[in-house]
Amino acid sequence: MCGIVGFTGRQQAAPILLDGLEKLEYRGYDSAGIAVAAAGGAGTQDKPSAQSGLHTEKGSSIEIVKAKGRLKVLREMTDDGRSVPGTCGIGHTRWATHGEPSVLNAHPHYAKDRRVAVVHNGIIENYQQIREKLTKEGFSFLTATDTEAAAHLLDKYYSGNPIEAISKLMFHVRGSYALGILFADRPGEIYAVRKDSPLIVGRSEQGNFIASDVPAILKYTRDVCFIPNLEIVKLTETEIHFYNVDQEEVEETFSQINWDTEAAEKGGFAHFMLKEIYEQPKAVRDTVSPRISEGHVNLDELGMSREELAKVSRIQMVACGSAYHVCMTAKYMIEQTARVPVDVDLASEFRYRNPVMEKDTLVIVVSQSGETADSLAALREAKKLGYHVLGIVNVVGSSIAREADSVFYTWAGPEISVATTKAYSTQLAAVYLLAIGLGRAKGVIDEIAETEMVEELSRLPEKIERILEEKERIQWFANKFSHSKDIFFIGRGLDYASSLEGSLKLKEISYIHSEAYAAGELKHGTISLIEDGILVVGVATQKSLFEKLISNMVEVKSRGAYVLGVTSYGNYSMEDVANYTIYVPKTMECFAASLVVVPLQLLAYYVALGKGLDVDKPRNLAKSVTVE
Numbered sequence: 001m002c003g004i005v006g007f008t009g010r011q012q013a014a015p016i017l018l019d020g021l022e023k024l025e026y027r028g029y030d031s032a033g034i035a036v037a038a039a040g041g042a043g044t045q046d047k048p049s050a051q052s053g054l055h056t057e058k059g060s061s062i063e064i065v066k067a068k069g070r071l072k073v074l075r076e077m078t079d080d081g082r083s084v085p086g087t088c089g090i091g092h093t094r095w096a097t098h099g100e101p102s103v104l105n106a107h108p109h110y111a112k113d114r115r116v117a118v119v120h121n122g123i124i125e126n127y128q129q130i131r132e133k134l135t136k137e138g139f140s141f142l143t144a145t146d147t148e149a150a151a152h153l154l155d156k157y158y159s160g161n162p163i164e165a166i167s168k169l170m171f172h173v174r175g176s177y178a179l180g181i182l183f184a185d186r187p188g189e190i191y192a193v194r195k196d197s198p199l200i201v202g203r204s205e206q207g208n209f210i211a212s213d214v215p216a217i218l219k220y221t222r223d224v225c226f227i228p229n230l231e232i233v234k235l236t237e238t239e240i241h242f243y244n245v246d247q248e249e250v251e252e253t254f255s256q257i258n259w260d261t262e263a264a265e266k267g268g269f270a271h272f273m274l275k276e277i278y279e280q281p282k283a284v285r286d287t288v289s290p291r292i293s294e295g296h297v298n299l300d301e302l303g304m305s306r307e308e309l310a311k312v313s314r315i316q317m318v319a320c321g322s323a324y325h326v327c328m329t330a331k332y333m334i335e336q337t338a339r340v341p342v343d344v345d346l347a348s349e350f351r352y353r354n355p356v357m358e359k360d361t362l363v364i365v366v367s368q369s370g371e372t373a374d375s376l377a378a379l380r381e382a383k384k385l386g387y388h389v390l391g392i393v394n395v396v397g398s399s400i401a402r403e404a405d406s407v408f409y410t411w412a413g414p415e416i417s418v419a420t421t422k423a424y425s426t427q428l429a430a431v432y433l434l435a436i437g438l439g440r441a442k443g444v445i446d447e448i449a450e451t452e453m454v455e456e457l458s459r460l461p462e463k464i465e466r467i468l469e470e471k472e473r474i475q476w477f478a479n480k481f482s483h484s485k486d487i488f489f490i491g492r493g494l495d496y497a498s499s500l501e502g503s504l505k506l507k508e509i510s511y512i513h514s515e516a517y518a519a520g521e522l523k524h525g526t527i528s529l530i531e532d533g534i535l536v537v538g539v540a541t542q543k544s545l546f547e548k549l550i551s552n553m554v555e556v557k558s559r560g561a562y563v564l565g566v567t568s569y570g571n572y573s574m575e576d577v578a579n580y581t582i583y584v585p586k587t588m589e590c591f592a593a594s595l596v597v598v599p600l601q602l603l604a605y606y607v608a609l610g611k612g613l614d615v616d617k618p619r620n621l622a623k624s625v626t627v628e
């Protein structure tokens, strides 16, 4: 989604804004812009040129510069920000929702005479109505965006009191928003407000910041506050004030970010994705080890007693994207280990399907960012219905983390690449821990079984390391298939869930059409698509299903498919069928998803690399989908 940065302080703002936007480019990257309150800059000539993808506007005390394309265009245009004077400004990188990617539709948007400039992340759902109403009142709209409605509304309500104008806007706007706002007659001041879209403030000796996410300002400060929902913030060079929607000042607490900027830098790797793949052993270790003591799983942080856990009669899991695949894996794992039935829904479906759920259902929302709009809405729906919601979340202090009744953090650290890898692996680890804890609370597994599982879980990081040591085999194979048109993944049971993730990873970053099927379903339609040379990846780690999967592989091979087998060491009969086989270390079958996903991630990475694509920033995608 879009990324927002703002700075007011003692230094020139534009270079800081561009720097921050660069760290947020993962959120969206079709255009970018900055608005800077140029000290004493009022009265320069208008230069409204939308030609050549670049755009500069002057004429009020707010200078706005926008460019279509990647941030580097805006950098070049402003000499890395140096050519835009002023120490207070806001910036934005856009991922288009309303209106095509263009200079005109790029943020910041502004009201007449640029009395107000606005950057926005989210979707204003009633923007059409606002637009119609304001048009009748004489406001003229220049762009196709929903954001422009917010700029005009603020202009309409502003009569010298920004907090009042913003709170009036909050009463009229439906949807989600994080807004960064400059008022031309309030030099040195930034205003911000958020509803259901993430926004943080940071403070430092040099000045104060707003940002969509921590990496944008980590170079300057670790002292941040996650702005609570529906609060307004006023920032000056030295002060930060919070207000509720009734315009009353409220106190908020700041927290210290304890991870390093380095964690958000590439550190010698060609791409964030590869770096994050390599960080998986550490991320899994960091997620598992604090929850284990003397062979037992400790779930105290959930704030649920053993009795409460034992009472859980059903689990409803909701998530989007890869996190949804984690839920698919969790279903098998939890049902086997704790004998609790698990239903899995896409958050975008769950939120509207008026679910029928039993009284003692535990709702689990899985999300890396903790800000995915559909997952957040699903959480709220479940809470409204009176269910206990547990969030499995990576970003500390994110909306889902704050609104869930219990939180179980995955300690993956910041994940920058759009295609998730290490967060996925830590989510798997988190559901294993929950499954074991639940299994014990319910008396389904005994102490010995728990200890065995815990020991094996602790060995997963070193097994992932071993897979990474063999990455050249996958790289070699991937190069052969980087020009494929279609690639299929098949698996059964847990391996079906892993196939879904392998297929998603591949299509996200390589743009190759790919589908994953429960292997037994192939012959009910999909097998008609198999023809000469098509790559079919068969994932087979479950002993009881191994022969079945082998039969499915034979079926596709006999129809011309080229078959890649992914299985555990020891299952050497795979080679009787597969044209090429990748082995992962042996583990307990219930943990196999954590190992097979690694070669599938590497396959996707190297196929995309072979096609010369921008692995970390695939087209049309955003890391954190904070709009519906």
Ligand code: G6P
Pocket: 320, 321, 322, 323, 324, 366, 367, 368, 369, 370, 371, 372, 375, 418, 419, 420, 621, 622, 623, 624, 625
């Ligand atoms: C986006 C990302 C996916 C991610 C999904 C859910 O689509 O590109 O990688 O799995 O959102 O995100 P979340 O932050 O809720 O895990």
